[in-house]
Amino acid sequence: MKRIAPAALLLALTICAFGSVAWAQHALPIPGGSPAEAPGMFSGIMRYIMAMQQDYYRSMAGALRAVNLQGSLAAAWTLASLSFLYGIFHAAGPGHGKVVVASYILADEREVRRGILVAFLSALAQAITAITAVGLLSLALGLTHRATAGAVPYIERASFALIACLGAWLIWRAVRGGLEHGHPHGHHHDHGHEHAHLPTPAELKKAKGFKEMAAMILSVGLRPCSGAVLVLLFAVTQGAFLIGAASALIMSLGTAITVSVLAVLTVFSKNAALRIARRMDSPWAARIEPILMAGGGAIILLFGVLLFAGTFTGPASPLL
Amino acid sequence: MQSSWKQFLVSLAVMGIVALSAQPSMAHPHVFIDMKTAFRFDDEGRLEALRITWIFDEFYSAYAVDGAPKANGAYDEKYLALLAEENLKNLAEWNYFAEVTSGGTPVETGEALDGLSTWNEETGRLSLTFTLPLKVPQAASAGTAVDVRIFDPSYYITIDYVSDEPVSLAGGQHQGCSVAIAVPEVEQVWTSLPESAFTNPDNRLGANFASTATLNCGPEKS
Numbered sequence: 001m002k003r004i005a006p007a008a009l010l011l012a013l014t015i016c017a018f019g020s021v022a023w024a025q026h027a028l029p030i031p032g033g034s035p036a037e038a039p040g041m042f043s044g045i046m047r048y049i050m051a052m053q054q055d056y057y058r059s060m061a062g063a064l065r066a067v068n069l070q071g072s073l074a075a076a077w078t079l080a081s082l083s084f085l086y087g088i089f090h091a092a093g094p095g096h097g098k099v100v101v102a103s104y105i106l107a108d109e110r111e112v113r114r115g116i117l118v119a120f121l122s123a124l125a126q127a128i129t130a131i132t133a134v135g136l137l138s139l140a141l142g143l144t145h146r147a148t149a150g151a152v153p154y155i156e157r158a159s160f161a162l163i164a165c166l167g168a169w170l171i172w173r174a175v176r177g178g179l180e181h182g183h184p185h186g187h188h189h190d191h192g193h194e195h196a197h198l199p200t201p202a203e204l205k206k207a208k209g210f211k212e213m214a215a216m217i218l219s220v221g222l223r224p225c226s227g228a229v230l231v232l233l234f235a236v237t238q239g240a241f242l243i244g245a246a247s248a249l250i251m252s253l254g255t256a257i258t259v260s261v262l263a264v265l266t267v268f269s270k271n272a273a274l275r276i277a278r279r280m281d282s283p284w285a286a287r288i289e290p291i292l293m294a295g296g297g298a299i300i301l302l303f304g305v306l307l308f309a310g311t312f313t314g315p316a317s318p319l320l
Numbered sequence: 321m322q323s324s325w326k327q328f329l330v331s332l333a334v335m336g337i338v339a340l341s342a343q344p345s346m347a348h349p350h351v352f353i354d355m356k357t358a359f360r361f362d363d364e365g366r367l368e369a370l371r372i373t374w375i376f377d378e379f380y381s382a383y384a385v386d387g388a389p390k391a392n393g394a395y396d397e398k399y400l401a402l403l404a405e406e407n408l409k410n411l412a413e414w415n416y417f418a419e420v421t422s423g424g425t426p427v428e429t430g431e432a433l434d435g436l437s438t439w440n441e442e443t444g445r446l447s448l449t450f451t452l453p454l455k456v457p458q459a460a461s462a463g464t465a466v467d468v469r470i471f472d473p474s475y476y477i478t479i480d481y482v483s484d485e486p487v488s489l490a491g492g493q494h495q496g497c498s499v500a501i502a503v504p505e506v507e508q509v510w511t512s513l514p515e516s517a518f519t520n521p522d523n524r525l526g527a528n529f530a531s532t533a534t535l536n537c538g539p540e541k542s
Contacts, residue, residue, distance in 0.1 A: 047518075048510040054348050061378035065444055145386035230379060237382035238444075265331050272328030279324075 053089035056082050060231055064247065068240040083231070083247040087123075087254020090227045096255050097122045097220030098262050099303050100163055104216045105266040107170045107296025108209055110274075115263035118213060120256040125221020127252035129155065130228035131245045138236045145233050152229055155222065160308035162219035167301025170212070174293035219304075227251055349478035352377035355470065356482055358490045359535055365493035366457035367466055367535060370418070373449040374479070381446035385439065393441040404435035407448055417472050417479065418452055419530075423464035428455040460497065460537045471530035474521065481531055497537040504529060 060082045066075035091098070101122060105115050133155055137148040228248035235244025270292065277285040284291075358371040376384065384403060389396040411417065412431060420427040432450040439446055460466040470479050480503075481487070487499040509528045517523045 048507055051348055051506070051510050054352075058352055058377055058379075061382075065378065145383050149383075234379050234382050237386055265334050269328050269331035272324045272331060275324040276328060 050089065050092060053086055053092075056086040056089065057227065057230075060086060060247065061234055064231065064235060064240065064243055065238060067243050068238050079243070079247055080250050083250040084254045086227060087251035087256075088258050089254075090225075090251070091123070091255035091258035096126065096225065096259055097223070098259055100166075100216065100220050100300055101259055102262050102266045103296040103299040103303070104166075104170075104212070105263055105296075106270055107174070107293040107300070108212050110267065110271060112264055112267045114213070115267040116260045118217065119259040119263040121217045122220040123225075123252040123256035123259055124249075125217055126223060126225040126255070127228050127248045129222055130224035130232055130248055133224050134229060134232040134236060135241065135245075138233065139241055145237060148233060149229070152224060152226075155224060157308060159219055159221075159223035160304050162215075162222060162304075164301050164304030164308060166212070166215050166219050167297045167299070167304055169215070170297025170300060171294050172297075174290045174297060177290050177293070225252065225255060227255075349475055351380045351477040353477060353479040354482045355479050356486055356488075357468065357470075357533060358488045359494070359497075359499060360451070360491040361489065361494040361497070362457050363492040364457075364459075365495070365497075365537065366459045367454060368457040368491070369451050369453040370420075370468065371449065371451050371490065372416070372418075372470065373447055375445055375447045375482070378444050381439075381444060384446050395439045400437040400439065403446075404437040404448055404450070407437070408432045408435045408450055414472075416450070416452055417470050417477075419469045419471070420454065420458075421467045422458045422460070424467075427458055427466070429453065430455050460535045462536070462538055466535040468533045468535070469527070469530045471526040473524040473526045475526035475529060478526075478529060481533075487533055494537070497535060500534050500536070502532045502534065504531065 060079065063075060063079035063082050066072070067079050090096075101115075101118055104118070109115055109118070133152065134148060137143045137151055138145070143151070225248070228251055231247050231251070232241070232244040235241050235247070273292075274288060277288040279285075354375040356373040356375075358373075359367055360369040360371055362368040385395055385399075388399045388403075408416075415429065416432055418429055420429055430453045432452055435448065435450045437446060437448050458464075458466050472479065481501055486501055489497055489499070506529060513525075513528060517525055517528065
C-alpha cells in the first residue's frame with residue numbers, strides 16, 4: 001500500500017517536532033559548530049522579548065523591597081504583575097517541564113482539558129518545591145544564600161533521574177502494549193480499520209493514565225522553578241519570605257500559561273495525527289499509538305539523561 | 321480529511337515556532353551593574369587611570385553580603401574590604417572586563433588599586449570601586465581618541481552607565497577634554513545578531529552590548 005508513506009512521514013514529522021523542542025530547550029553540541037547566519041525575524045524578536053524578561057526580573061527586587069518596607073497595596077500590585085509577567089516569559093526559556101509535558105502528552109494524553117491541568121499542576125509543583133526548598137534550607141536550617149543555591153542542583157538531579165525513569169517506563173509500556181496488540185492479529189487481514197474505530201473505554205484509559213500523569217507532575221515538579229528560587233532567596237535576605245512565596249505562586253500562574261499553550265498545541269496536533277492515521281489503511285497507522293508512546297517516552301528518557309549529565313557542569317563567573 | 325491535515329499542520333507549525341523561539345539556554349545577563357567612571361589625568365594632560373565604580377543590582381548585592389556581620393545597618397568593614405579584595409583578585413584574570421584602546425591600538429592596563437566595597441542600606445545595593453591604571457599614560461589628542469569599553473564577554477553580567485553623570489574628569493590637567501558615551505541600540509543588537517553569537521562562547525557576546533566611552537582632548541577634529 002502506498003499509504004504507508006504518509007503515515008511514516010507523519011510520524012517522522014511529529015517526532016522531529018518534539019526533537020526540535022528538546023533541542024531548543026537544551027543546547028546540544030552541534031558537530032562542527034553552527035554557521036553564522038542572520039536570525040529569522042521571528043526568532044530575533046523572540047530573543048528580544050526573552051531579554052525583556054530580565055528587566056522584569058530585575059524590577060522584582062525593587063518591588064519586593066517596596067512591599068516589605070512600605071507595605072502599600074500599590075507596591076503589592078506591582079510585584080504581583082511583575083511576577084506574573086516574568087513567569088510567562090521565564091517559562092519560555094529552558095526548564096519548566098515543557099519538553100516533558102509535551103512529550104508526555106504525545107505519549108499518553110488526548111484531552112485538552114487534562115493537558116492544561118497537567119501544565120498548571122506541574123507549574124504549581126515547581127513553585128511549591130522552590131518554596132519548600134528555600135523555606136527548609138534557608139529559613140529553618142539557616143543555611144546561607146550560597147549554600148541554599150548550592151543545594152538546588154541536587155534536587156534537580158533527583159528530578160532529572162525521575163524524568164528519565166518516566167521515559168523508560170513509557171517506552172516499556174509502549175513495547176508491551178504494541179506486542180500484545182500486534183500478536184493475536186494475523187498480518188494478512190485488515191485490522192487497522194476495524195480496530196481504529198473501536199473507542200478506547202474512557203474510564204479505563206483515565207484510570208490507567210492517572211499513574212503516569214502523577215509520575216509526570218512529580219518528576220517535573222521536583223525541579224524548583226529557578227526564577228522562584230532566586231526571588232525567594234532574595235526575599236529571605238530581606239526578611240520577607242512570605243512575600244517571596246506569594247510572588248513565586250503568582251509566577252507559577254504565568255509559567256503555567258506558557259506551558260499550557262504548548263500542551264494544547266500538542267494535544268491538537270496529536271489528535272489530528274491520530275484522526276488521519278485512522279483513515280489510513282496501513283499496519284503502521286494502526287500502531288500509531290504505541291509508536292507515539294514509545295517516541296514520546298524516548299524523548300523524555302533522552303532528555304532526562306541529558307539534563308542529569310548536565311548538572312555536573314556549571315557556568316563560571318568571576319563574581320560568583 | 322482536509323480539516324484534520326490542516327489542524328495537524330497548523331498545530332505543528334505553531335509548535336515549531338514556540339519551540340524555536342526559546343533559544344537554547346540563551347545567554348542573558350544574570351547580574352546587572354550600573355557603572356560610573358572617572359577619567360584621571362596626570363599633570364601633562366594624559367589619561368593615567370580610570371576610577372571605576374560598579375553598583376550591583378539588589379539580587380547580587382543581597383547574595384554578596386549574605387551572612388556578613390551587620391550592626392546598625394552597616395556591614396562589618398573588614399568583611400567589605402575582604403569582599404573587594406576577593407572580587408578584584410578574581411576579576412584580574414579577566415582584566416577587570418576593561419578594554420582600552422588609543423586611536424584603535426590596544427592600551428595595556430595594570431593591576432587594580434584602591435579597591436573599596438560600600439553598602440548602601442537605603443537602596444540595599446553594594447558598590448565596588450577600584451582604580452585601573454594605564455601602564456603608559458595616553459594623550460588623547462585628535463586622531464588618537466581613547467576608547468574605553470567595560471563588559472563581560474560572556475554577558476553573564478551586563479554593565480551599563482548610570483544615566484546621571486556617568487563619567488567625570490579628575491586629577492591633573494584635563495582642559496579641553498570631554499568624554500562621549502556611545503550606547504548600542506539594545507533592541508537592534510538582540511534582533512540582528514547571528515545565531516552563533518549566542519551559541520558560541522568564543523564570540524564574546526557581551527561586546528555587542530557594551531557602551532563605548534570615548535575621550536577626546538584638544539581642538540575638535542574637523
